[in-house]
Amino acid sequence: MSKVGVFVCHCGTNIASALDVFKVAEAARALPGVAHAAEYKYMCSEPGQQLILDAINEHGLKRVVIASCSPRMHETTFRKMLKKSKINEYLLEIANIREQDAWVHADFEKATEKAIDLVRMAVAKALKDEPLKAQTIPITKRALVIGGGIAGIQAALDIADAGHEAVLLEREPSIGGHMAMLDKTFPTLDCSACISTPKMVDVGAHPNITLLTSAEVDAVKGYIGNFTVTIRKKANYVNHDICTGCGACEQKCPVKTDSAFNRGLSKRTAIYKLFPQAVPSKPVIDAESCLKLKNGKCGVCEKVCPLGCIDYGDEDRLVEMDFGAIIVATGYRPAKWQRMYDEYGAGRYADVIDGLQFERLVNASGPTEGHIARPSDGKAPKTVAIIKCVGSRDPKKGHAYCSRACCMAAAKHAHQLIDKLPGSRVFVFYIDVRTPGKGYEEFYDQTRKDGAVYVRGRVSRIYKEGDTLVCQGEDTLLGKQVRVHADLVILETAMEPSPGSGALLGLLGCAKDADGWVTEAHPKLRPVETQVGGVFLAGACQGPKDIPDTVAQASASAAKAIGLLNKDEMETSPMIAKIEEDKCSGCGACGPICPYKAIALEKIPARDPGTGKKIERLVARVNAGLCQGCGACTVACRTGAIDLLGFRNNQILEEVDALWL
Amino acid sequence: MTNGQKQQLIRDRAAALLADGAVSCIVGWRQTRFAGKTAVCFVRAPEDATLLVWNEYTIPLTAKYLADERWTGGKAGILARGCDSKAINRLLRDNQLEREKLYIVGLPCEGKADERCRPCRQKTPLVYDELLWEEDSAADGGGTSAADADAPGRGRFFRADEVSALGIDARYDYWEDVYARCIRCYACRNACPVCSCRECYVDMHRAGFQSKRQNAADNRVFGVTRAFHVGDRCIECGECERVCPMGLPILGQTQKVIQTAEALAGAPYEAGLNAEDENFLGKFDLDDKDAFM
Amino acid sequence: MAVDFEPKILAFCCNWCTYTGADLAGQSRMKYPENVRVVRVPCSGRVNPQFILRAFRRGADGVLVCGCHPGDCHYATGNYFTRRRFMLMRELLEFNGVDPGRFHARWISGSEAAKFRDTVSEVTRTVKALGPNERFQEASGEES
Structure with a gap:
């Protein structure tokens, strides 16, 4: 009989005050297979672990059961401890008598009884534990970083x-x-x-x-x-291997289309660089607006390119x-506020812009070379309203979450307006001002001191009156309606996951x-x-x-x-699915269950049971690198040929049986 | 066409296939010593083709026997009705047969002298290499007519309906009666075309999921387990019940699984219609019914 | 039924959600009946319906299977298979004369300590009312 040692932890008084740890140890001692049982104040402590290690040597223990806190707490601790002993670290079971017993029951007797049951189950399972060895898999020494924003660049x-x-x-x-679009960074x-x-x-x-x-x-x-x-390397129709980025093509291209980089505030050509400091600093052709690619007419860029880089026949490559x-x-992407807020004009007013558009307006390399000019008529605004939480903290119209960066972006925009347009008035509509960050609160304070007027309340409506946009809302501190006649309205919009990121996460x-x-x-x-x-x-x-x-x-x-x-x-966890090929009939029922596609059918040499002739037959094989050890496949196997190491069928059955022995 | 004429067609075709070496054997039926009882037989020589019979008692499923022939060289010829073809599809799906090693002689069925054939909806084989005759839609050899299907206890799930109609305690007693008489001979399993494990869990040397003891309770565990193991692959041929030496009405268990699968998925479910479909328990739908969670 | 009948109920809990939720109930010092014994499994998809049959055969008065909510499975899809298997198993048990009150399945996340407590309490109450389970345990056939 395999010798099991049972170690009951008091956890100070956490366990010992709620159930009889001595009685649990005593009951454990009487269980079949148990050679030794002890209790101690803190099993996870240095002396507690030493007590277990000493007992293993003294009593020649082959398996260990520890009745203590949740395995989610200290299973790793005790596995590490066992590495110092003669026992394989997987010959360990933990009976959770703290989180799922001592802490949830008030009746001392019943809690003790339950603890004994849990120990009995753990011992029964431990008796079926087998030594397991972590596998090793090789590592390809190259990383893929998806996304070339500041996060991807830094990583x-x-x-x-x-x-x-x-x-x-x-x-x-x-x-x-997005960082390349910004003018200045707060604080x-x-x-x-x-x-x-x-x-x-x-x-x-x-x-x-x-x-x-x-x-x-x-x-x-x-x-x-x-x-x-x-x-997928998308076709860009320009051979970047030879292109020097001279820009001749961009100068001659006859097409004018909205610049997405400038958020629609300017036009760009069909062959274009995203922005002057683009890396790589070479142009690409936008197939949707290029005349040559759309209807075969034009071809100017090809004619002017001194190096012959243009290739209209370029295709996507995998x-x-x-x-x-x-x-x-x-x-992220800025929320499409036009779809959420009809009351803000839903995009009908040219002078209602979002924060990123303002970044382009105030940017020296932007469409206005840094002059704050409103889109409708190019005039410098005298009164500006900034509205925060557009799409954020608004579960009815947008998102429930706070977009975190907009409070500071609003303060920055207010500061830039006051700084660049002396005498202008800036109103900031807010729900709360959240400035947790180094130097953030100070920056916000300074902005207010510089003259930005903060109005606590949501703008309920924006409408046009003459040449101005009226922002109507309630000042909830004053408890009355306010109207701001603004020349320009800036919406600090919510962040949303980048389009297409969902599909990528799926892949x-x-x-x-x-x-x-x-x-x-x-x-x-x-x-x-x-x-x-x-x-x-x-x-x-x-x-x-x-x-x-x-x-x-x-x-x-x-x-x-x-x-x-x-x-x-x-090293990978050894608690993964294992196939007993002798039993496997190759029916393939397990394969489609696996979320990691870790199971594949393979032919192995065998003999025909009838004639003894050499044959090949199908069996399932588990890829140890892919298997995550969920065990869902085991249920699909009627014959039990596929089993989960560490949670084998017979181990779970022993646990069940132990309750009613 | 009479059964006699059909029988002659079968014998002639079997002899021809064997004679020109197209197949190494023909799996069909022969008469036993008992009137009204036929058995599956392997005919390997053209002259033995006269052994083959076709009548209202050629009931047993031929397909499962093929699994034994799968490693031998050459093609195995098989006489297949609708039910046999569903069984073949199942065995193909479970990788227990290879299509290219089969020669399927399709025999549209007129229904046999067995109540379990009554709800049959698949008289003509779904998969075959040749059909010996066309289905005679006028023939009524016991198939479900529209009126029949609605009649209590005569529909597709007639056995399950019989049990479901009982109260919960009576249901328990129904099965208690069944499993107290069960002798655990496993004939139901052996006859089942979708029981294709190399070693059945109940036969394993080390008792695993259940005790080998033969008593009503352990027999009951076997019965429910069998339903869970084969239910979603069951082709509804009724062999399990037909071969039971104790005459136990066990077909309800698997019928109940299919019935439940249809109710849970909200769509018709039938195994063996092709050799590709995933089993009910081998797939899921994000919108599956979630009544008790 | 004995007045002081204390049922023994077996619960299979997945490591990532329900077992964590049960731990959280402990950390929050919630109180629930002592009748449930938890078997920890990596995923509710690991729970073979044959384990449930075994529990009833051995003497369980009730069985509970718990896992992550649909869509939250640590292993992506394990619990969708769990759902099919146990929706089917529940029907099959009822078909075989086992009172549906003896078998329960619940989705309980790692943060739903209160749901774990309430579930255990509710299942215990239900099973208590049904009395000791004798089904699947009578060995009236011939012993061999």
Whole structure:
């Protein structure tokens, strides 16, 4: 009979005051298979662990049952402890007599009785435990960073600086993301381009970084350390290998279409660079507006290009690359407020703009070269209304969540208006002012001192009166209606998950929350990991964030990826599905159950039971790298040929039986 | 066409197929020593084709026997009615047969002398290499007519309906009576075309999911487990019940599974219609019924 | 039925949601009846309906299967299979004469400690009212 040692923890008085730990140990001693039982004040403590290790030696124990707090608390602790002993660390069971007994029951006798039952179940299972050994899988030393905003840029640079290869994927023709559109950053008011463009240039020049712009993820296969990603390099009709970015094509292109980078406040050509500081600094052709690609007429850019870079026959190309780690940094998009707020004109008034449009208006490299001119007539506004929480904190029309960065963006915009347009009046409509960040509250205070008028209340309606837009709302502090006749209205809109990020998360197998943000593995303790091993997250794809938080998270995410890539191979949990090929009939019922596609049918040599002839027959095989150990497949197998190590059928059955022995 | 004429067609075709080497055997039926009882037989020589019979008692399913022939070289010829073809589809789906190693001689069925054939909706085979004759829609050999299907205790799930009509205690007693008489011979399992495990869980050397003891309670566990194992693959042929030496009405268990699968999915469910469909328990729908959660 | 009948109820809880929720109930010092014994499994999809039959056969008065809410499964889709299996199993048990009050399945997340407490209380109450389970336990056939 295998010798089991049972160790009952008092957890100070946490357990000992709610049930009779001595009686539990005594009852354990009488169980079949139990060679030794003891109780102690704190089993997880140094002396507690030593007590267990000593007992293993003294009594020649082969398996260990610890009756203590939840296995979710200390299973890892005790496994580590067993590594110091002669016993395999998987020959361990934990009876949860704290969270699921001592803490939830008031009746001392009944709680004791239950504890004895739980120990009996644990002993029964422990008797069927088998030594398990963690497997190792190789790691591909390359990381994929999806999204070339500041989060992706930072993560890629950190990984590359640590000496690993990084591939930075961006679907737009240039990296930079939203930060490249901003004029100044709060609270220090340093110019956004001045701090982000050097990083972009670093990315372009870094020997360890491969930059793939106009590219998207098409398919993802594999698992932690061993991903194979199919990348779609979208046709851009310009051969970047030879293009020098001279710009001749852009100057001659006859097409004028809305510039998305300038948020529709200016026009661009069909062959274009996203913005002057774009990285790579080379143009692409927008197939939707190019005359040559639309109807075969034009071809001017081809004629003027001195190097013959233009290729109207360019097509999407698919490339497969292997990666060990993936960082999702897909960012956000500003909410489409026009669809949510009919009362703000739903886009009918040219002078109701969003915060990002204002960033372009006030930006020296923007469409007005930094002169704040309202879109309708180009006049400098004298009175400006800024409305916060447009789409945020408004579950009826937009989202329930707070978008976090808009309070400070509003303060910054107010400051910039007062600074650039002396004598102008700025009204900021707000629900609350949230400024938790270094130097944030001070900045907000200063803005108010400089003259911004903060009005507590939501604007209920914007309407046109003559040349002005009337913002009507309630000042909830004064308790009366206010009307502001504004020349320009700036809406600080909510952040929403970047379009297409949902599909990408689906390819990666990552979960997203009800609003579409990536779900982290643990909101507090594993904030940059996703539920998929080897896939990390950075920046606003996880939820609204400002730049400092985004960059901090990007570096954290990179550190996780670097930690993974530093290893040559990694251990995987041995508690995975296992197939007994003798029993497997190859029916394939298990395969479709597996969420990780870890089960495949393979032919193995065998003999015909009737004739003894050599044959080949199908059996299921489990890929240890893919299997996550959920065990859903085991139920589909009628014969029990597929079983889950650590939670085998017979182990669970023993637990059930133990209750009614 | 009379059964006699059909029988002659079968014998002639079997002899021809064997003679020109198209198949290495023909799986069909022969007469037993008992009147009204036929058995499945393997005919391997053209001259033995005269052994083959076709009448209202050629009831047993031919398909399952093919599994034994799957490793031998050459094609196996099989006489298949609608039910046999569903069984073949199931065995193909479970990788227990290879289509290219089969030669299926389709025999549209006129219904046999068995109440379990009454609800049959698939008289003509779904899969075959040739059909020996066309289904005679006028023939009424016991199939469900429209009026029949609605009659209590005569529809597709007639056995399950019989049990469901009882109160919960009477249902328990119904099964108590069944499983107290069960001798655990496993004939139901052996005859079942979708029981295709290499080793059945009840036969394993180390008792796993259940005791081998033969008593009403353990027999009952076997009965429910069997329903859970084969229910969503059940082709509704009725062999399990037909072969029971104790004459136990056990068909209700699997009928209940199919009935429930239809109710839960809100869509018709029938196994064996092709060789590709996923089992009910091997897939899910995000909008599945979620009554008790 | 004995007045002081205390049923024994077996609960299968998935490690990621319900087991965590049950732990949280402890951390929050909630109180619930002592009748439930939890078997920890990685996923509710690991729970074989044959475990339930075994529990009834051995003497369980009630059985509870718990997992993550649909869409929240740690293993993405495990609980969708759980749902099919146990919706079917419940029907099949009832068809075999087991009172539906003896078998329950619930989605309980890691944060729903109160739902765990309420579920255990409710199931205990239901099973208590039904009395000791004798079904699946009478061995009236021949012993061998």
